[in-house]
Amino acid sequence: xxxxxxxxxxxxxxxxxxxxxxxxxxxxxxxxxxxxxxxxxxxxxxxxxxxxxxxxxxxxxxxxxxx
Ligand SMILES: [Zn+2]
Numbered sequence: 226x227x228x229x230x231x232x233x234x235x236x237x238x239x240x241x242x243x244x245x246x247x248x249x250x251x252x253x254x255x256x257x258x259x260x261x262x263x264x265x266x267x268x269x270x271x272x273x274x275x276x277x278x279x280x281x282x283x284x285x286x287x288x289x290x291x292x
Contacts, residue, residue: 230281238264242284248277257282 249256269277
């Protein structure tokens with residue numbers, strides 16, 4: 226999936242907010258983490274995979290254009 230609301234481990238977070246691990250979601254687990262803009266998306270503690278997909282659930286505050 227290549228949605229504008231998903232990012233993979235190792236990519237840079239551009240929107241502070243709450244993210245859901247899609248890999249966990251597909252496996253029936255609900256894992257959410259909060260990341261701030263500028264953070265590099267980590268691996269998921271609950272996933273055996275090295276690359277996971279994080280999906281933005283809820284952005285925190287206004288989205289600032291800091292490109
Ligand atoms: Zn996970």
